[in-house]
Amino acid sequence: MRVVVLGPQRRPTLDSVARGMDLPGPVATVTAGWQEREPDDAELDALLGGRSANLRLHGRWQDVLVKDPEYAAAELEHRAALRELQELYLVQIDGTLRALREVGRYGGSRAEVREAARADTEAAVRLVDERHLVRVREARDAFEARWRPGERLAAAEHRAEIRQIMDAAAALVVAGGHVGVLLHVLRLFAVGAAPVVIAWSAGAMALTERVLLFHDRAPHGPAHAEFLDAGLGWIPGCVLLPHARRRLRTDDAARMAELAGRAAPARCVVLDDGVRLDLGEHGALPPGARTIGPDGRIGDVA
Amino acid sequence: MTRLAVNRLKERKPDAAAVDRFLTRHEVPIVEGDRCTFLWRGEADEVFVVQRIVGLPERLPLRRLWGTDLWYLVLELPTGSRINYQIEVRRGEHLERGNDPLNPKLSYSPVGTSSVCFAHGYVTPDWTEPDPDARPGELTELVVQSRALRRDCRVTLYLPARFRPTAAYPLLVVHDGDDFLQYAAAKTVLDNLIHRLDVAETVVAFVHPQDRLSEYANSAAHARFLTRELVPRLEAELPLVGQRSGRCLLGSSFGAVASLATAYRAPDVYGSLALMSGSFVFTDIGGADHGGGPVFDPVVRFVNRYRQRPRRVADRLFVSCGVYEPLITYNRSVVHTFESTGMTVRFVETRDGHNWENWRDTLRDALSWVYPGPQKLVYE
Numbered sequence: 001m002r003v004v005v006l007g008p009q010r011r012p013t014l015d016s017v018a019r020g021m022d023l024p025g026p027v028a029t030v031t032a033g034w035q036e037r038e039p040d041d042a043e044l045d046a047l048l049g050g051r052s053a054n055l056r057l058h059g060r061w062q063d064v065l066v067k068d069p070e071y072a073a074a075e076l077e078h079r080a081a082l083r084e085l086q087e088l089y090l091v092q093i094d095g096t097l098r099a100l101r102e103v104g105r106y107g108g109s110r111a112e113v114r115e116a117a118r119a120d121t122e123a124a125v126r127l128v129d130e131r132h133l134v135r136v137r138e139a140r141d142a143f144e145a146r147w148r149p150g151e152r153l154a155a156a157e158h159r160a161e162i163r164q165i166m167d168a169a170a171a172l173v174v175a176g177g178h179v180g181v182l183l184h185v186l187r188l189f190a191v192g193a194a195p196v197v198i199a200w201s202a203g204a205m206a207l208t209e210r211v212l213l214f215h216d217r218a219p220h221g222p223a224h225a226e227f228l229d230a231g232l233g234w235i236p237g238c239v240l241l242p243h244a245r246r247r248l249r250t251d252d253a254a255r256m257a258e259l260a261g262r263a264a265p266a267r268c269v270v271l272d273d274g275v276r277l278d279l280g281e282h283g284a285l286p287p288g289a290r291t292i293g294p295d296g297r298i299g300d301v302a
Numbered sequence: 303m304t305r306l307a308v309n310r311l312k313e314r315k316p317d318a319a320a321v322d323r324f325l326t327r328h329e330v331p332i333v334e335g336d337r338c339t340f341l342w343r344g345e346a347d348e349v350f351v352v353q354r355i356v357g358l359p360e361r362l363p364l365r366r367l368w369g370t371d372l373w374y375l376v377l378e379l380p381t382g383s384r385i386n387y388q389i390e391v392r393r394g395e396h397l398e399r400g401n402d403p404l405n406p407k408l409s410y411s412p413v414g415t416s417s418v419c420f421a422h423g424y425v426t427p428d429w430t431e432p433d434p435d436a437r438p439g440e441l442t443e444l445v446v447q448s449r450a451l452r453r454d455c456r457v458t459l460y461l462p463a464r465f466r467p468t469a470a471y472p473l474l475v476v477h478d479g480d481d482f483l484q485y486a487a488a489k490t491v492l493d494n495l496i497h498r499l500d501v502a503e504t505v506v507a508f509v510h511p512q513d514r515l516s517e518y519a520n521s522a523a524h525a526r527f528l529t530r531e532l533v534p535r536l537e538a539e540l541p542l543v544g545q546r547s548g549r550c551l552l553g554s555s556f557g558a559v560a561s562l563a564t565a566y567r568a569p570d571v572y573g574s575l576a577l578m579s580g581s582f583v584f585t586d587i588g589g590a591d592h593g594g595g596p597v598f599d600p601v602v603r604f605v606n607r608y609r610q611r612p613r614r615v616a617d618r619l620f621v622s623c624g625v626y627e628p629l630i631t632y633n634r635s636v637v638h639t640f641e642s643t644g645m646t647v648r649f650v651e652t653r654d655g656h657n658w659e660n661w662r663d664t665l666r667d668a669l670s671w672v673y674p675g676p677q678k679l680v681y682e
Contacts, residue, residue, distance in 0.1 A: 008682060033680075036464055065468045072468050080470060080543065087547065176682045201681040215678040219500050219670040220648070223678065242681045 001193045003207070003235060003283070006200040007275030008176065008242055014198065015047040017276060018171070021196060023051075025170035028194060032057035032185045033177020033202045044175065052173070053165050057185035060158040064188070067154040071147060078143045085139060086226070089132040093224055096125045100258065122261060129227050129262055133210060136229050149188055162189050169194045176201025176242065179211055183229060193234060201242040204271065207234040212263065214241065216249045225259055236283040239263040241292075242271040250298060257296030267301075268292040307332050308339045308374050312367055321372050330404035331419045338419055340364065340375045341404055346391045349373045352399060353387040354655060355626040361390060381423035383653040384660070385626060386416040410485055411658050418659070429494040430487050430662055436497035437463035441489060446535060450526035453512060457532065460489060460506035462496050467541050471505045472548035472673050475528060477518065477557030479508025485658035491665045499675040500666060505540055507532065515597045518553070518560035520604035525564040529571055546573040546617070550672050554578035554661045559601050565615040566608065576620040576668040578661045579629055582636045584609055605636070614643040620668045621647060624654035 004021075006013060018027070029045075029052045031038045038058040045052040065072040100121045106114050149155050166172070172194035174182070179202035185191075186206060197207070205211050208231040216222040244250060248259075250270075260268050269277070270290040277289050285291070289301040311324050325343065332339040342349045342364055350361040364373035379385065386409045390399040401408065402417035409418040420426075444457045458479050462471070482488040488508070495501040509532070511517045517524045528551070537544045549572045551561035558580030565572045584605040585592050592602045619640050623633035630651070637649045650667050654660035 010682075062466075062468070076468065076470055080545075084547075176680075178676060178680050180676075180679045202679075205681060213678045218674065218677060219666050220674075226678075228679075 001234065002196045003279045004196070004198045005204045005235065005240070005269075005271065005275075005277040005279065006198065007271045007273050008201050010273060012043075012047055013274065013276065014044075014173070014200075015049075017198060018048055018173075021171070023170040023196060026051050026053050026165075026168055027171045027173055028052075028165050028169035029054045030057055030172070030174045030182070030186070030191070030203065031177070032061070033175060033179065033182045034058070035178055035181060044173075048173065053169065055162055055165060055189070055191065057162075057189055057191070058181065060162075061185050061188060064149075064152075064154040064158065068152055071149060071152055071154070074143070074147050075149075078139070081139055082136065085132070085135055086228070089128070089135075090224065090226060092128045092132075093125070093226060096121065096128050097224055097258070100125055104254070125262060133227055133230060140229075150190055155188060159189050162191060166192055166194060171196035171198060173197075174199040174203030174206065176203050178202065179205050179213070180228065182206040183211065183231065186232060197234065201271070204235065205231065205240045205242065207232050208238055208240055208266075209233045209236055210239060210263075210266065212239045212241075212259075212268075214259070215247055216255075217247060222249065222255075225262070235279065237266050238269045238283055238285070239266045240269050240271055244270040244298075245272055253296030255296065256292050256298075257294060260292040260294055260296065264294075270298055304334070306334055306337055306339060306376060308341075308367075308376065316367070316370060316372075318370070321367075321370050324372075325404065330402065333420070333422050335422055336378055336380055338377050338379045338421055340377065340387075340389075340402070340419075342373045342389055342391070342402070343371055343404070344373075344391070345371055346373070346393050348392040350390040350392075351375055351377070351387050352390050353385055354628070355385060356628045356630060379419070379421035380653060381421065383419075383421035383626075384424045384655075384663075385419050385421075386655055386657050387419060388416050409657055409659055412481055412485070421653075424653075427663055427666065429498065429500075429666060430491055432490050433494050433497065436493045438493050439463050439489065439496070440465070441483075446527075446532055448527045448531050450523045450531060451512075451517070452523075455527065455532075456510050458483065458508040458510070459536075460492060460504075460508065462503040462505070463493070464503075469503070470541055470543050470548070471503055472550070473533070473536060473542050474504050474506045474550045474552060474669075474673070475532070476506060476508045477511070477551070477553035477560050478514070478555075479510050481658065482554075482661070483508060486662035486665065488662075488665070491662065492669075495666055495669060496675065499677040499680055501669045501675045502673040504669075504673050505536070505542060507536060514556060518556035519597065519600040520559060520563040521600075522567065524560055525567040528564050529568040533571070546571060548573065550574040550576060552576035552578070552668065552672075553580075555581050555656065556601070558582070559604070562608075562615065563604055566604075566613075569613065569615045572616045574618045574620070574672045575616050576672055578622050578664055578668070579624060579627055579656050580621070580633060580636070581629060582632045583629070584632060584636075605632075609636070609639050612639045612643050614645055616645060618646045618672065619648070620650070620671050622650040622652060622664045622668065624652050624656060624660045626654060627656040629656065 027048045103117045183206045211228040214225040285301045330341050340351050349364040364375040389402050405417045407418045408415045439462045442459045446455045448455045553561040558577035582605050623630050640647045
């Protein structure tokens, strides 16, 4: 599988990227992140030379919910439980990050004492992040084990149709949008990889090992970055930050360093407009990829 | 600093034609940096700007520009301020009060209009204006037969665009519903903030009082209506979250008191409260005159009792107040009381007064904090 990660497509580069790859067949597309706007993909289809086959994952999901009310109720309850998990995680991470920042500001004269406290508090932050992802995975596993969504009639029919499309596809294109919805429907319909995968923004985030949410420019001020869930893992070793300069206070080196520390050993990769990353073996980043270093500054991968 | 326009006019010893030209050239009040010049023209014995900025006399006299019939007052107003005012004119024994005839900008409320002055830096938020790209939610009417209030209660329901029975929506109950819809553009604001992903898709119940000053002044019947009648019915009939984190009460002025008093009686029911310019008047000595008149008596008794034995009534409180309101001191004070119970409190001060535009402009801060939208999940 060849994976190409693009920056946000406000000014599309997808057309030239796809042309340059000389794809030998139809291109399966996922626009489920656009939710109810999923079918509005004429522009995307044009960029792909009219060869796209939209998997319509959002529409299929809604169809499953309508046709299978028992599953719909169970899924609603599952999503409510995940929401609570996320809210409680935010309470925990708020406390530990505040402690980390307070330790960083501590005015004592013994650097080694403060350093030890900082390392311990960092470990606490990482523990909260890791435990949250474990809890989410456990909740998801338990839900899937109990309800077996893929085997239920309504979803199984859609899965079969999707498999047919994917078998013929030369590439899979995953557009941005709502990353939670994308993750959910990609899993629900067990969308597999194609020989070539092109993704951007939320579409690319969903393919990583861990999805990190971030927004420093919310109406009520900067919020803590938070892990949402594991991704599909097709892009290993990276935490992707689309629109980084628009959404993050990238000039705040301490805050960025904190982010890089929480993502480690994965690297925080900045995905701004115009970026194209042709990933190598095991998600190896190409030279020139922009990442956040341990000092919180953005620099090139050598 | 450049001299004020009115001072430059004064130096020219203007005649009537010069005053005419001056008024044609300037919007009134004239805003120059943090100075606002109020003007009135005509024959009178005295002229006043009447406003309710806490700390200033209610009636601020204008001075007559020598040799003319132009009156003026220069007032310092910090950046971002917005004040409502009227002009009072005295001719002999006769007093006349009304909106500023030189200023077409008006502020609307259930008790009428007043003139409004936008100081330097105040901009009407664009999300308060209709946005053609924002898909509109739907308003529907509902009648709840209330045993608690012994009347049929009209409730206006807001269902967000793309309302789906397979989703689970948080619920917001808004006091003084008609006024929030009419004077605070609540539907437009909801449509826009949901469209911009600032606020979660939310079902909103706008409730309408019959006898506001009694129903909203710590009334057990009103609290019963909300907690035992309205909320259970909505949760039975609509796809709502149905738990504390998905229930919020919002109100301004007496509506804020009603929100707090309702949650006080049901501390496990509501996750959040949004309290705007709450009429949280209290006294430190029981018999002291609170200055609010008899309608405030039950409020003062309630707030005094709450301050003596504060308790957690929700998980999160959004509290806001205009710094020009007489209520600002009470609100600043009661925030500490709220915090002492372990509730998470977000307190926002605005450079505004006790009016609907203030509450309209605060809706984004309040709603995006109470029910944040999916912005953090969306990466286009």
